[in-house]
Amino acid sequence: MREAASPRAELADLRALSARIGSDPLLIQGAGGNTSLKADGILWIKASGTWLANALERDIMVPVEIAPLLGAVSSVDPAAERAEQFVVAGLGASGLRPSIETTVHALMTQRVVVHVHCVNTIALAVRTDCGAELATRLDGLNWALVRYARPGLPLALAIAEHSSKRPDVLVLANHGLVVAAETVEAAEALLTDVTRRLATEPRSAPPADMEKLRALAAASKNVAFRLPESDAAHAVATDPACTEIAARGSLYPDHVIFLGEGSVIALPVEDAQAVVARIGAAPVSIVFPGIGILMREDATASADAMARCLADVATRIPPGAPLRVLTAEEHLQLNDWDAEKYRQELARKAARKSA
Numbered sequence: 001m002r003e004a005a006s007p008r009a010e011l012a013d014l015r016a017l018s019a020r021i022g023s024d025p026l027l028i029q030g031a032g033g034n035t036s037l038k039a040d041g042i043l044w045i046k047a048s049g050t051w052l053a054n055a056l057e058r059d060i061m062v063p064v065e066i067a068p069l070l071g072a073v074s075s076v077d078p079a080a081e082r083a084e085q086f087v088v089a090g091l092g093a094s095g096l097r098p099s100i101e102t103t104v105h106a107l108m109t110q111r112v113v114v115h116v117h118c119v120n121t122i123a124l125a126v127r128t129d130c131g132a133e134l135a136t137r138l139d140g141l142n143w144a145l146v147r148y149a150r151p152g153l154p155l156a157l158a159i160a161e162h163s164s165k166r167p168d169v170l171v172l173a174n175h176g177l178v179v180a181a182e183t184v185e186a187a188e189a190l191l192t193d194v195t196r197r198l199a200t201e202p203r204s205a206p207p208a209d210m211e212k213l214r215a216l217a218a219a220s221k222n223v224a225f226r227l228p229e230s231d232a233a234h235a236v237a238t239d240p241a242c243t244e245i246a247a248r249g250s251l252y253p254d255h256v257i258f259l260g261e262g263s264v265i266a267l268p269v270e271d272a273q274a275v276v277a278r279i280g281a282a283p284v285s286i287v288f289p290g291i292g293i294l295m296r297e298d299a300t301a302s303a304d305a306m307a308r309c310l311a312d313v314a315t316r317i318p319p320g321a322p323l324r325v326l327t328a329e330e331h332l333q334l335n336d337w338d339a340e341k342y343r344q345e346l347a348r349k350a351a352r353k354s355a
Contacts, residue, residue, distance in 0.1 A: 007039035007044075010037055010039065010112075011044060011061065013185070014035055014036075014184050015056055015061065016056065017035065017114070017184055017188050018035045018046065018055035018060075019053060019056045022051055025119075025230075025305065025308060025309070026120070028053070028117060029302070029305035029306055030051065030258065030302030030306065031048075031049050031050060031051055031302050032176075032254050032302075032305075033046075033116045033117050034052070034105070034115050035055075035112075035113070035114050035115070036102075036105040036112070036113045037111060037112055037184070038111045038112075039111070041066055041067060042063045042064065042065060042066065042088055043065075043066045043102065043105060043106055044064075045061065045062055045099050045101075045102050045105055046060055046062070047060045047096035047098065048096070048097045048099050060096070062097070062098045062099075064083055064086045064088065064098050064102055064106070066106055068086050069102065069106050070107070072086075073103050073106065073107065073160075076157070078153075080153045081103075083097070083099075083102035083103065084097045086098075100151050101115055103152060103153050103155075104151075104155055104156045104159060104178070106156075107156050107159055107163070108159075108178070109166060110180035110182055110187075111182050112180065112181050112182065112183060112184050112186070113178060113179075113180045113187070114178070114188075114191055116177050116178075116191070117176040117254065117309070118177045118198070119309060119312040119316065120195060120198045120200055120316060121194075121195070121198050122174075122176060122251070122252055123200055123313050123314075123316035123317050124171070124200075125145075125171050125172060125174060125177075126173075126174050126313070126317070127322060128323065129322055130145070131145060134171055134198075137198055138169060138197060141168065141169050141193075142165065142166070142167050143169035144165060144167040144169070144170055144171070145170075145171050145173065146158050146159050146162065146171065146172050147173055148174040148175065148326075148330070150253070150330065150333045151175070151253055159178075167180075168180050168181065173324070174252050174253075174324060175252055176252070177194065177195075179191045200316040201316075202312065202315035202316050203235075203239060203241070205234070205235035205242065206239070207231075207234070207238065208231065208234035208237070208238055208291065209291045209292060210227070210292070213227060213291060213293075213294060215271075216266075216272050216288060217272055219271035219272055219274075220271065220272035220273040220276065221273060222273070222276070223272070223276055223282040223297075224296070224297035225294040225296055226294065226295055226297050226299075227292075227294065227295070228285070228293055228294075228295050228304055228307050228308070229295075229304040229305075229308075230304065230307070230308040232311050233293055233304070233311050234292040235314070236287055236311045236314060237287045237288055237289055237291055237293050238292060239314070239315060240289070240290075241314070241317075241319035242314035242315055243265065243289050244319070245314045245317055245323065246263035246310060246314060247263065247265055248323055249262045249325030249326065250262050250325055250331065251323070251325060251326070252313075252326075253326075254302075254306055255306055255309070256326065256331055256335065258284070258302045258303045258305075258306045259284050259285055259307065260283060260284050261331050263287050264285065265286075266286055266287065266288045268289075272286060282296055284299050285299065285303070293307060295307060
């Protein structure tokens, strides 16, 4: 029988897993997603605003005392939204806040929790008719579909509604996927199994018209625009079904945080400057139907990652599928939340450092 790993060894395993999944844009985009390990009354969790892809290069795991945090959650104490109050001093990453999803990880009873923004999962989880499809694909697993709630304490309370089942797999409506197990190895195996079950072949999209995009960008005299980091992001514009999906609104929280509310779609006669003039602001990205997309020159790496994510999700949604988009109130909850403002500021600081 395999001997139980020490917390130090387990943390090393968790960091290695974090780096692997953090480097896969179909699972993690930018600073999204988080991983955790419970050991000796402490929850080791990824720091807010950091990238899982950097887990082997940087100390991004923050130690949080579990008991008082759970006490705050059970009493619906606003302190539960400020998990930095429960950080164990002198251990782990210093000067960083725990993930905004710390309460979610603390509520899961399993020792290892992995939360990813798996594009195959999201493509199903944004559909109003996803329940039956999930039931078929996840048959034999202990899973639950969690209603949409703002990340943080509201999401933790929504997950708590399923606590009697002690699920190992959570599909978060309009958000992503959580898997949990007793070891890092078992969590990775479960993640591999679930993502395989939920995989959908994406539609092929025509390539972008780079010459036209450069001309559209050059026409903007006051605000600079550029091509996206990934050519895959252009599918939102070059595949008509994807453009229609983008036009419906925001599908998940990180889109709102890093790209803004919904998608800005250019009219047939508009260049980048005309779009800015029409909406009265310079959007992070602009979708030019049939041509491609442009990013504002100062768009962060997280914004670029989310631009590609939208394409990866939309190409996996059938045309005409019934979708649930985030409401005006849900947008407000995200944009007016201190924890998300903190993540946005970290992203801007990182962009300035790399400039």
